[in-house]
Amino acid sequence: MSMADGAGRGERRGGERRAAVLVFAGVDPSGGAGLAADLQAVAAQGAHALTVVTALTAQDNDRVHAVEPVAAELLLRQAEALIGKIAIAAVKIGIPGSAANARAIAGLIERLRRLQPQLPVVLDPVLASGHGDLLSRDDAVLALAPLLPLATLLTPNGPEARALTGQTTPGAQAAALRARGCGHVLLTGGHDDDGDVVVNRWYGAGREQLWRWPRLAGQFHGSGCTLASACAGLLAQGLTMERALQRAQQYCQHALADAYAIADGQRMPRR
Structure with a gap:
């Protein structure tokens, strides 16, 4: 094979260009949440994750033992x-x-x-781990305040929506969040006590839509990261919000249904 032949084939193999998603998140040494989950979930949608480290953590597949944020100056240098x-x-x-x-x-x-006025921004407002371990050196709710008005899509679970708004019903929570500037809110129901069904509720511009998914047994590490990152990967490729939400939820449901264990406790979504 000549060098010219090799170069030509290399050009064909390398000709694909993927949409890039700029991801800000922490490092999870267990590989189940944070940037590890984001990178895998974005890639699974056909996009590429650019991973900016916001914090280092000491955690396993269940508990967060320590969080050390990176300096804001270093965060900016990574992103820039x-x-x-x-x-x-x-x-x-x-x-x-x-x-x-x-x-x-x-x-x-x-x-x-x-x-890029229409640049999609997906915010997963993670306030604590599944066991309640804090994930910010500051008050996590107050820390998110400058980001809420910039969110195209916010993906809180029930406890996060209550902490952010002080409201107890999904409609009131979504209204309060959208009043703060969030374009779309997907309230996830995995933490709700709704028996055998998980209900996710989308509130957008003048509309509301529900999705019902079979509740899966057990607990999962990084499920919220997986869903939000899948949404970002799909929006990056130009899908409508409705289509991106539908496909991201399907992907997340399958990843959780096929989750695997690395130790006792929360299982890892198969992203």
């Missing part, structure tokens, strides 16, 4: 190295790690939107 060269098709935000990091991320999004 990426956006200086790579077109950003969507943004996904997990834990900011600190209020300073949240403000830095908000500033970056505002800059990106000057050139």
Whole structure:
């Protein structure tokens, strides 16, 4: 084979270009949540995750033992190295790690939107682990304040929606969140006591839609990261909000149904 033949084949193999999702989240050493989950879930939708570290954590598949946010200056250097060269098709935000990091991320999004007003931003408002371990050095609810008005899509579970709004019913929670600037809210029902069914509720511009999914036995590590990142990966490729939500939920349901164990406790979604 000549060098010319090899170069030609290399060009064909490398000809695909994927939409890039700028992801802000923490590092989970267990590989089940945070950036590890985000990267896998985005890739599974056919997009590519650009992973900006917001915090280092000490955690296993059940508990978070320590969180150390990165400095806001380092967060900015990570992101700016990426956006200086790579077109950003969507943004996904997990834990900011600190209020300073949240403000830095908000500033970056505002800059990106000057050139891309319709840039999709998916915010997974993670306030604590499944066992209630805190994931921010600051008050997590207050830290998210500058990011809420920038969210195209917010994906809180029941406890997160109550903490963010003080409201107890899904309709009131969604109304309060949308009043703060969130374009769309997907309230996930995995933490609700609804028997054998999980109800997810989408509240958008003048509409509400429900999805019902069979409740799966056990607990899962990084399920919220998986869903939000799948949404971001699909929105990055131009899907409508309704189609992205439908496909992301289907993907997440299958990943949880086929989850595997690495130890006792929460299982890992097969992303």
